[in-house]
Amino acid sequence: MKVVMGLSGGMDSATLLGILLEQGYDVHCCIFYYGSKHNKWENIAAQSVFEFYFKQGFSITKYMMDISNIMKVFKSNLLLHCGDIPEGYYNDKSMSVTVVPERNFIFAGIMAGLAESIDANAIALGVHQGDHYIYPDCRKEFIKALDTAIFLSSNCKVEVLAPLINDNKITILKKGLECNPQVPYYLTRTCYKSQPVSCGKCGSCQERLEAFCELGIKDPIEYEGGQ
């Protein structure tokens, strides 16, 4: 069965991919370039995660989707042309400046359009509980509304799957480590900053580090100044 998903190169989408492939799906991955500060680095991570599974013979296809030109008029500190990424805890109100308006909505629309074009019946999103506080387009009620909208606009052909919606970063990591093959977290990238080595200080890095710490495992990626 075909499914379309967004592969960002972060922990959540890498885990989603691992789970879908383990379940036997034929997975079509959209790798988006939308002009965020960390986009260049997360795209490299996404490619590496893709290749990890591709080389093992899984049924997996990738599509590079560049929408950076339209996001040049969008306002968000996550984008290259706007202000700085704040440091500190992920749930801090300051992190709300990193919301890219309608990002998930636009990604979902593109994925659904691709799904219809290749006769896939579903798109899968890696949204989870930890995202709900800051990001309105990651909340359960939005995902439900999105599912209805996409189902109707696709003439009842495409549905929205969000298998991690009740998980948090810790349970996602746990699921990924239990996958066969284990999700290659050493290839993933989570940091929001525009630098090759993860900063370890932004909300995104902190949340990731906490998840590894909680499970008593060392995060396999490199951090500026160590962990």
Next chain:
Amino acid sequence: MKVVMGLSGGMDSATLLGILLEQGYDVHCCIFYYGSKHNKWENIAAQSVFEFYFKQGFSITKYMMDISNIMKVFKSNLLLHCGDIPEGYYNDKSMSVTVVPERNFIFAGIMAGLAESIDANAIALGVHQGDHYIYPDCRKEFIKALDTAIFLSSNCKVEVLAPLINDNKITILKKGLECNPQVPYYLTRTCYKSQPVSCGKCGSCQERLEAFCELGIKDPIEYEGGQ
């Protein structure tokens, strides 16, 4: 009050623009290039319609939005890389091959993201009754679901307006002719084919010609082989 809309260069969006400006809105127009066969010509029409109002001192801004690269993997005969545009009546089943999957959904998401970025509270769509038969993303139930999804993903900031939803091509034309200033239909372009002069034979041209005929007015644009 700010509103964001898509200006395609066709009759419906030109009328929507005329109505919104008459109502005193500060209108922000997205002109999309998505790789359809008629896109080059409708973009020229959209620019002309924009300039018509801009030169008269209306509060109007334009944004060129190119998403043609992502639609290269989409399947629709309306797109440059796919099959031919059928001729004949608009409601014929053959015209369903011109549906671009999720086009309105994706356009709406981009417009909503722009709306949030410029502190606009609404996006406006030119969808109408005549579109409902073939295009699932023009139907009332979809527009309602879209409104809910965008309202939630924008943190309750952006709503969807569809003031022409109960109109057809004839009542739209009537409304545009009654606008002050009258909507410049001589600058608009409706044809689906990839040629500078409208064909007069595709479903889109036929529906337009019927509307003018019904009101006893000559369509002011040129057609291949005359009207």
